[in-house]
Amino acid sequence: MRQPQLSLGRLGLQTFRVIRKTLEADINRTHLLCSGTVIGSVSFLLAACGGNSSGDSQVGAASAASVCAKLNGATTGGVAGLSAKVIPATSTAPTYCQVTGTIPPQLGIEIRLPDDWNGKLYYQGGSGMDGSIPDLPVGALTKGYAEVGSDGGHKGNAFDASFALNDPLALNMWGHLSIPTALSSAKEVVRDAYGRFPDRSYFDGCSTGGREALMTVQRYPTLFDGVIAGDPSYDFVGLIGWFNRNAKALAAPGGALTSAKLQLLSQAVLQKCDALDGVVDGIVSNPAACSKSGFDPRALRCAGGGDSGNTCLSDAQLNSIASLTTTAQFGTAPNTYTQVGHPFTGNEATQWLAGSAGAKGDGDYTVSAGYLFEDTIIKNIIARNPAVNPLTFTYDQDLNALFSTASIVNATSTDIRPFINNGGKLIMWHGGSDDFYPAQGTANYYDAMVSAVGGKSVADSAVRLYIPPGVGHCGNGPGAAPADSDLLQSLDDWVTKSISPGTRFATKLTPSGDTAFTRPLCQYPTYPRYTGPADDAAAAKLARNYTCTAPSP
Template sequence: MKPTRSRSASVGSAVVTASIISLSACGGSNDNDAVRASSTAQQACATLSGKTIGGAALTAAVVPASGPAPTYCKVNGTLAPKLNFEIRLPDSWNGKLHYAGGGGYNGAIPDVALSASALKQGYATASSDSGHQGSLLDASFALTDPTAAQLFGSLSVPTVMATAIEAVTAAYGQLPSKSYYEGCSNGGREGLMNVQRYPKLFDGVIARAPAYNWVGFMGAFNRTAKALAAPGGAFTSAKTSLLAKSVRDACDGLDGVVDGVVSNQSACTSAAFNPASLRCAGGTDTGDTCLSDAQLAVVSSWTTDAVFAGSPTFRNAGWSLTGNEDSPTAMGLWVTGNGNVTTALQYLFQDTTVKNYLARDPSANSLAYSPWDQNQSALSAMAALNDATNSNIQPFVDRGAKLILWHGGNDAALSKNNTAEYYNNVVSKVGGQSAADAFMRFYIAPGVDHCAGGPGADTADLLTALDNWVTNKAAPGTLTAQKLDPANGAVQFERPLCQYPKYPRYTGPANDANAAKLASNYACS
């Protein structure tokens, strides 16, 4: 799976260039946040249009303000062989650069909506398609194109950063004073990959719901898909609703308020709710008021750890039962397919992974691929490309960079317990909590689905918190998360965003719906 020497040479050169440039961009003589370049988006476009920078011929055009995005200069280019990128330059630059990561198997440049908040704050932003074009559910590039596989795995971000820094410097006449990375899901993995392999590239990284243990979570996807496909294992939306309501009935009030979200998940133990209590008489499916033995086996597969041979990192921590499994973007979408497992996103991801990384056969049946760890060389090769499990991030720490981890408490795509494992592994590696607190924070947002959505408060400005930490040495503590009305952006309610392992406990007046909407009536417990 290695690229040819000629094709990999340009990629490797770009990575070296990125590292050199980033040293100048981070902590150099231009590290003065009071300095602001005066170029407008129009002027930046005029400067860059038609130029070749970092080996890429650039096109540039001003994009008027629309929806959440302000006016900006959109700069596009391609780095050989086919790494497409986009740089967005705001009207009023704050002197800093923000890189927004992708999702799934990438294949397209992320929508500007993912960068809109950063653009509004004055950041220049950059993103890419990671070096191949296609559906985010399609890993066929890994079967046919070793260079694309390496770019997706770890090289696309540092490669694009080299060109982005040059382009931003050309547009505004000065190097970025700080460079930050932010991404969710695979984007979170990309963030941790750069923390681990390119520690000098960013001054700070925000890794949301990071898909960092590719071998482990894909194996867990495969295991649960098989349980769902087994006779009687199909899980309808009614079954999911039964499970979710049962968890809420048992555990919702354990955080001090009955609000439809189980914030105190650590107290929602098997003593509070045991899925076996939903067992159908005799273990055979008798309708929507119970779970058969085959369906309880699905719940067990989903909520227990999956461990595979070959490496201590070939594992996946099980999902917690949250009480919000019935959210439209939770268990039905990701796990069960609402009765048809082959439509579930977890099934589709593991299926394309088996076909293109492990069996290396587009006709392979992923449900018949057993055991998951049968081909150790294939697992190790995939891990070398895609796993970001190394908890020894001392080089990143030593240069003063900061890391913020975040995970939705109702994430049915990737287990928040995996992110907790990585966080705890880093804490152990650096010598304890006090040392870790100097450079790392971890937040869990109760009731929030994968990256966003769900009944919980899913909006929080982690970028401002990170920037204050890096530039002003103001370490973030409890933050505020909001739930916004999708129609008009109005705040529906707020919650404290607590540092792990704390959760927001309601301390306000009883039976007061308006008081329960205010973050000030909660304490991190």
């Protein structure tokens, strides 16, 4: 599907002028200059591309206290009302200068500047509908990175899109403009703090942050040297339509899926598929084999199709499961919006609770993240009418509305050659048991990207994809998720030392912080197959006893 361009029809010329004025300094300084379009001879602007305009400056020469003294009350990088304060070191984080401010009209930004700066910048992506500064990770700060985060251009709840109803600029900021805007300002703050621009800039995000990650790769290919995209909601319009379809199925009489019903489904899946990856451990690491196993939830159907208890599934509940596990598509070619369904992973009893079915509310679908998102997005962005009832709303009744929304929020373009040609590196990952939206969608994007850029050899020079089994949305679930700090180190090594990441390793921790088990983090399309000694529970906990294996065709 081609990437739709920014639609001005619903924005209006006046709003576009505001957007253009807001971004003029950023785009001209970074995107155009780094692409080779020289708009002047000001050397420091070139440093925004990642270079060092002051090669004689010492990395980490300025302390957090001196940086704060310099920046507090200052105006730089277009940030109004800078406030800077020293945050003392803790047992887990170093001393740093916390800088906050607002980029007019309403883009909130936070920058953390450590004592011992390593000369690099780390941008943490947002989540949900944004509305607040995300938690910035201690790991990057400890490694000496200057850290950046923004609120996406508005204040509010992560499940509330009402900010976009009457504010097209705020919608566009959340959709794709906040990252380049905040990054440009952050680089100038860093320059004023340390006397030089960052040598390297990296972006890391999951969920909405993952969508933002792919958006920067596709639309602003020169902004970052490296990008980490976790669980990216890249076809956002397709995703919301799928959520809406699922909500209607779950809301139908008898369609709710309770914890007991999902437990029944999980046990049936595990009985059929758990051993297909070489070990029985409660995780289906080879979902492709499970799909081919012939598992069919209709084998759990209650006699006559009615709900006769927790030992079977009614027809209405089977219909809900069918909605959750099959692909939804909206629109017409070439503008189609697609979301694949959940695979059967054996983790339905835990992983569908918050994201899809809302069983934490004892079958109340309205507490699921999927329902909350489709409700607020349809009311405030798609239909643009808060009085609309999404459960009676025909999602694709207005294709222009879908296209206009996609032009702002979707990150579906697969031809990322400008990013690759600029030397960019991209690490993608997606939890194999993501409770919100399935990893297969990201796998499909990766496959299409490989074709679009000219084949696997080109893609392998710049892109990796990992799908850790049993891992839920952005890291929860029974599987072993990759650590943010490990991914950042791998990305930095790839960018600065040309050490391309291969098989990585992930650790699952117990609630007390001890190691429960380790697993290899296999490059897609391979999965970790147990090849250690049979019937050895201790051996099954060690990554060395697994081999990254391609699924059988």
